[in-house]
Amino acid sequence: MHLHTTLIYAGLAGLLLVVLSFNVMQNWVRATGEGRSADRALRRAERLLSSFVEYVPLGLFLLMLIEIKNTPPMILHGLGGALITGRVLHAIGSNDMPAAGLARFIGSQLTFLMIAIASMACLYYYALERL
Secondary structure (H helix, E strand, O other): OOOHHHHHHHHHHHHHHHHHHHHHHHHHHHHHHOOOOOOHHHHHHHHHHHHHHHHHHHHHHHHHHHHHOOOOHHHHHHHHHHHHHHHHHHHHOOOOOOOHHHHHHHHHHHHHHHHHHHHHHHHHHHHHHHO
16 A cells, blocks of 8 residues: 555645744744733734644545545545645735735635545545445
8 A cells, every 4th residue: 555645745734834833933932032921923823833733634634545545646636735725825814914814715715625525535435335
């Protein structure tokens, strides 16, 4: 059993997690150095990291499960790309900038869409084995 496609997206997700974690640490050092315990940028960075940790592991796990079932690589890349793109857009959209809310919304929806499609694929493969 080879999981080539999932490896790519797990690696990209791991790197994105490092970037988001560094962002939290950087904001924490700045906020505590200034003596502020309730810093908006720090809370935003923490929430962004929390959201990533809430959704990405399940997305990668579902991707792995359907790859094990020999799902065509184009579908796997589409789902993996949607997961990573969604999380990047969500992170970009969490900044204070014009149209940021739209990027955050699209990023969230891409993540949800990926998880929904991969979940349905798991149920499909389960039903195929039961027939």
